[in-house]
Amino acid sequence: MLVSELATRIGARFAQGPDADVTRVCALDDSCADGLSFLSSGRHLKGLHATGAGAVILAPEFVGEAPCPCLTAENPTLAFARAVELLHPRQRAPVGCHPSAVVAGTAVIDPSASIGPLCVIEDQVRIGAGVEIGPGCLVQRDSAIGDDSRLTAAVTICAGSIIGKRVLLHPGAVIGRDGFGFARDGERWVRIPQVGRVRIGDDVEIGTNSAVDRGAIGETLISDGVKIDNLIQIGHNVQVGENTAMAACSGVSGSTKIGKNCTVAGAVGMAGHLTIGDGVHFSGMAMVTRSFEQSGSYSSGIPAMPSADWRRNVARFRHLDEMARRLRRLEDEVAALREMQATE
Known part of the structure; x- marks a missing residue:
């Protein structure tokens, strides 16, 4: 256009x-020459000067730097996202059930939905208008999928799960598997049946091979607008607040509550039964072992360094407690000396 x-x-x-x-x-x-690109920040001006794109979306202050037609927006990345939808519209799957799909007689499927090859839809499942279920998906009994949601391929929706509207589930996602719950019986582990469910709100996206466990009792809740990347584990009875985003390889242990508008960077690990407030941001590989109810940015982990420095530092780790005790003794001795001098 x-x-x-x-x-x-x-x-x-x-x-x-x-x-x-x-x-x-x-x-x-x-x-x-017929392509549209965008400039996300001034760090990429060198690329803008040399671009061969037919047009570029950028912030107003960079218009004079561009050698091609320009579209300006206060948020160029957002404008570009909208342009991608227009220039590369998604092709919808054909309406109806593929002949190889297995659909229970008690399932209720809107006539506008699409059920792909080799899908299995069990008893009492409810599938809304415009839903697309791609090849090899399993939707177990008593589950519900809201209007215009899409299961791309090989997605598993376990029994009793509730999926909202406009949800996007990428290949291999598993929603509602049993949580990791066991009790000790001497030296043996006895499995605790997980009798809760998962509820996913509207406009949620869950990435490839991520898992959301059902509640042990009650619900695991993924609220409206949450974005979950690939290879993420959400434990039983976790609650994730609206519009929170989680990057790949993170894990959240059972019964932790995460607030609204949080960001969780890659490979963050959270212990169980924590409370994370609204607007909390964890940097990559943070190990979260206590609650953080105040909004802000939090970090942990050790940045990469030259191997020789790392080996020297590791060798000193085992002496840290001894050094701390010696420092405390020296501080006490200095304080006593000053007190003695002050009384003379």
């Missing part, structure tokens, strides 16, 4: 250059 038309449809402003056609999106350093 014309750059001017695209600008209108994504809420941007056509700032400069000829009103050219764009047909696709491209990287800033690509050479594609």
Whole structure:
């Protein structure tokens, strides 16, 4: 479409250059005369100066730096996301059930839904309007999937799970598996039956091979707008607040409550039964072993360093307690000496 038309449809402003056609999106350093790219920040000005894109979305202050037609927006990344949807519309799956799908007679499926090859839909399942269930998915009994949600492929929805509207579940996601609950019987572990369920709100996205465990009793809750990356484990009875985002390889132990608008960077580990307040942000590989109810940014872990430095530091770790005790004795001796001098 014309750059001017695209600008209108994504809420941007056509700032400069000829009103050219764009047909696709491209990287800033690509050479594609019909492509649309974007500048996310001033750190990438070098790429902007050399770009071969047909048009670029950027912030207003960078218009003079661009060698091509420009669309300006206060949030170029958001405007670009909207442009991608327009230039690369998703092809919907055909409506109806594939002949190889196995659908229970008591399942209630909206006529506008799509059930792909080799899917299994069990008893009392409810599937809303516009839902797309891709190949190889399993939806177990008594589950419900809200309107316009999409299970891409090989997704498992375990019994009794509730999925909201416009939810996107990527390949291999497992929703509602039994939580990790066991009791000791001497030297043996006895499994505690998990009788709760999972409830997922609207506009949630859950990445590839991530798992959300059902509640042991009650619900595991993923609230509206939550975004969960690949390879993430959410334990039983966890609650994740609205619009929180979690990056890959993180794990949350059972019964922890995470507030709204939090961010959890990659490989963060959280202990169980914690309370994380609204607007809390954990940096990568943080080990969260206590509650953080005050909003803010929190970090832990040890940054990478040269191997020789690491080996020397590790060798000293075992002496830290001894050094701390010696320092305390020296501080006490200095304090006593000063007190003695003051009384003389």
